[in-house]
Amino acid sequence: MAGTALQRRLTWRVAEVVDLGDETPRVRSLVLSVPGWPGHLAGQHVDVRLTADDGYQAERSYSIASAPAAGERLTLTVERLADGEVSPYLAGELRAGDKLELRGPIGGYFVWDIAIGGPLLLVAGGSGICPLMAMLRLRQAAGSDIPTRLLYSSRSLEEVIYRNELDRLVATGTALDVRLTLTRDQPERWAGYHRRIDTDMLTEVAWAPNERPLTFVCGPTPLVESVAESLVNLGHEPTRIKTERFGPTGG
Amino acid sequence: MGFVSRAFKGRPRDQPRDARVPPGQYLVRDFPVLSAGPTPHTPLAEWSFSIDGEVDAEKHWTWEELRALPSETVTRDIHCVTKWSKLDTIWEGVSVDTLLEGVETAADYVMAVCDGGYTTNLPLEDLTGGKAWIAHAFDGQPLESQHGGPGRLLVPHLYFWKSAKWIRGLRLMNDDSPGFWETYGYHMYGDPWLEQRYSGD
Numbered sequence: 001m002a003g004t005a006l007q008r009r010l011t012w013r014v015a016e017v018v019d020l021g022d023e024t025p026r027v028r029s030l031v032l033s034v035p036g037w038p039g040h041l042a043g044q045h046v047d048v049r050l051t052a053d054d055g056y057q058a059e060r061s062y063s064i065a066s067a068p069a070a071g072e073r074l075t076l077t078v079e080r081l082a083d084g085e086v087s088p089y090l091a092g093e094l095r096a097g098d099k100l101e102l103r104g105p106i107g108g109y110f111v112w113d114i115a116i117g118g119p120l121l122l123v124a125g126g127s128g129i130c131p132l133m134a135m136l137r138l139r140q141a142a143g144s145d146i147p148t149r150l151l152y153s154s155r156s157l158e159e160v161i162y163r164n165e166l167d168r169l170v171a172t173g174t175a176l177d178v179r180l181t182l183t184r185d186q187p188e189r190w191a192g193y194h195r196r197i198d199t200d201m202l203t204e205v206a207w208a209p210n211e212r213p214l215t216f217v218c219g220p221t222p223l224v225e226s227v228a229e230s231l232v233n234l235g236h237e238p239t240r241i242k243t244e245r246f247g248p249t250g251g
Numbered sequence: 252m253g254f255v256s257r258a259f260k261g262r263p264r265d266q267p268r269d270a271r272v273p274p275g276q277y278l279v280r281d282f283p284v285l286s287a288g289p290t291p292h293t294p295l296a297e298w299s300f301s302i303d304g305e306v307d308a309e310k311h312w313t314w315e316e317l318r319a320l321p322s323e324t325v326t327r328d329i330h331c332v333t334k335w336s337k338l339d340t341i342w343e344g345v346s347v348d349t350l351l352e353g354v355e356t357a358a359d360y361v362m363a364v365c366d367g368g369y370t371t372n373l374p375l376e377d378l379t380g381g382k383a384w385i386a387h388a389f390d391g392q393p394l395e396s397q398h399g400g401p402g403r404l405l406v407p408h409l410y411f412w413k414s415a416k417w418i419r420g421l422r423l424m425n426d427d428s429p430g431f432w433e434t435y436g437y438h439m440y441g442d443p444w445l446e447q448r449y450s451g452d
Contacts, residue, residue, distance in 0.1 A: 009451030010436075014254065047448075049275075050256040058261050059275040059334055085262050085277065093258050101254055106449065108435035109287050221284040225397055228289035238289045238367065245285055 010103045012049060013037070017098045018073070023161045027127060028091040029065065029077045034102065037072045040064055042134035043111035043216065043244075046076070046104030050086060060086040063130040063218075063244075064105065067137035068113075077161060079127040110216065110244045114138070118146035118214060119207050123197065123227050125153045125219025128246045129161050132218055136169055136176070145174040151205045152178065153197050153223060156185040179205050197223060199230040209235035218244040271328055273443040276336040282389075283335055284397050287431070291366035291417050292396060300385065300402070301420035302350060305358040310350070314401065318387065320345045325384065327407035329414070330443040341391065342405055344384030347421070351379065358423035362430060363404050366417040371430035372439065373406065373413055375423065382408060385418060410441040410448070 019031035045063045066075035080091040094100070112120070112135045120139075122132040129152055139148060154160045160180060170178050181193030181201065193201060207213035215236065217227045224243050232238050262277075272278060295314040303309040312320075324343050330336045361378055363371050377383065386405040387394055394400030399416030406413045412432050433439055438447040446452055 010449045050259045050261070051254055052259050052261045053255050056261045056264055057275065058259075058277065061333055089256070089259055098257055099254075100256055106436065109431075221397070225284070225290060232289045238291070241289050243286060243288055245283070 010047075010106065012101045012103045014099050015102050017094055017096050017100070020094065020096060023077060024159050026080045026091075026159070027077060027161050028080070029075055030090065030094065031066075031073060031075050032100075032102070034072050034074060037074065038105070039070075040068055040074070040105035041108070041111040041113060042068060042138045043131045044105035044107045044134075045131070046074075046102045047106060048076075048086065048090070049101040049103075050089060051101070058086050061106070062090075063134070065130045065133045065137075067134055067141050069141070077127065077130045077133070110218075110242050112138070112214070112216065114142050114144055114146070116214065118148060119211055120146060120148040121206050121213040121215040122148065122150040123152075123202075123215065123217045123219070123223075124150065125197075125223035126155075126159070126246065127161060128217075128219030128223070128244070130218075130246075131244060132216055133162055133165075135216065136166075139176070140169055140173050143174075147175045147207075149177045149205060149207065150179065151181070151197060151201070153181045153183060153219065155183055157182060157187055157190075158185075177205075197227055197230075199234065202227065202230050202234060206231065206234070206236075209237075212237065212240065215241045216244070217241065219246055221245050271338055272336050273330055274446050275448075276330055276334055276443065279335040279337055282337065282340075282398065283331065283333070285331065285333060285412075286367075286397075286416065287369070288367055290396050293366050293401075293417070293419075295401060298401060299419065300350075301364075302354055302423070303420060304362070304422035305356055305425050306423050307355040310354065312350075317345060317385065317402070320349055322387070323384065325405075327405070329407050329411050332410040332412055332437065332441070332448050336443075340389070340407075342384065342386045343388035343391075344386035344402075344405055346381065347378045347383040347385065348381065350385065350421070354423075356423050358425050360424040360427045362422040362424055362428065363413075363415040363418055364420045364422055365415050366419055369415060369417065369431050371404075371413050371415045372424075372428055372433055373409070374427070374440070377406060377409065378421070382406065386414075408442075410438075410443050412437065413441050 015032040
């Protein structure tokens with residue numbers, strides 16, 4: 001489990017919002033310009049810090065959704081939580097030209113690069129798609145044909161984040177398969193899955209264990225726990241299953 | 252300071268509880284789960300706990316032997332580096348002081364070693380003097396596997412990644428050496444009150 005040591009001190013940087021766009025009714029992407037940004041790996045996150053005029057501060061972590069690229073731009077995708085403290089501000093109040101403080105990149109385990117290879121199995125629940133999207137965007141930008149399957153669980157089609165872009169990636173990319181499961185509401189004549197991810201679904205979608213896929217699972221804890229456990233029971237190597245959580249906790 | 256986020260208000264902040272919440276943290280009522288991989292499920296019959304490394308004589312316990320040692324019930328606040336804090340959590344566990352009784356060592360550091368390959372490093376003095384336990388129960392119930400059961404290290408005065416889940420042993424070391432998250436840039440010590448989240452903080 002040796003990793004690349006990160007010895008650089010993580011300083012707070014002032015980022016400027018250069019663009020915003022709604023992904024779903026509750027989810028907004030922020031394109032930030034971050035002077036001095038040192039670059040990141042797909043799967044890493046940043047800490048965002050907000051400061052009120054009386055000095056009160058709130059910090060939260062957000063995955064980076066954009067592919068690693070030269071330059072100072074990065075994209076965060078934020079789900080607005082009803083009782084949240086930070087997310088309603090980021091995904092509601094912020095306007096182009098506003099500034100916020102962040103530091104990163106953080107995390108070196110839940111990361112993927114072309115050189116790491118595949119086949120890749122990506123399993124997402126809700127906004128857990130965000131760090132996996134950075135991987136898919138990297139794969140596309142590099143013109144990679146590393147065999148990749150995404151299984152993405154969402155409550156409804158309207159809540160599927162990056163829906164159009166995922167369609168585009170499948171249409172224009174190579175060796176990428178995207179499967180959706182809609183757990184609450186399905187459109188008429190929906191031919192895809194319409195239940196929570198379970199062992200049968202993983203048997204159908206996942207690579208066979210003897211193909212030794214590298215798996216990234218990100219979503220709410222019950223999904224992550226059950227997917228990781230099912231994959232281990234199906235014979236996948238535990239050390240090739242990497243997990244990250246997104247839950248209602250977070251604000 | 253100087254930087255102000257336009258139109259950011261934040262939560263009301265006149266509650267007395269705030270004095271127990273370290274900088275950059277917020278309170279939760281649930282118990283979030285974080286781990287880097289699948290939850291291991293070692294059968295209790297195969298479970299053992301070791302103290303080894305820079306010691307004159309290694310010590311080993313089976314699960315039954317560990318549970319036969321005196322346990323303490325402690326109520327502590329816990330602080331996760333991912334920003335959540337949880338107050339007044341109730342644990343039952345065997346004090347690390349009890350496990351270290353009779354151990355002869357010149358070591359100053361410890362690597363906590365766990366099922367699934369997880370490790371984390373701590374100074375030995377942060378595990379002694381009634382500051383650390385091998386916890387086997389939470390809220391009066393056997394510790395659930397997703398929270399680190401059957402046994403996890405509990406070192407509540409440091410960020411909670413130091414309270415290693417699925418612990419199987421303490422390896423004493425003469426020199427400090429980074430564990431799992433520490434290798435990826437997380438702080439070698441992790442004091443929440445000093446906000447020592449990442450290397451260099």
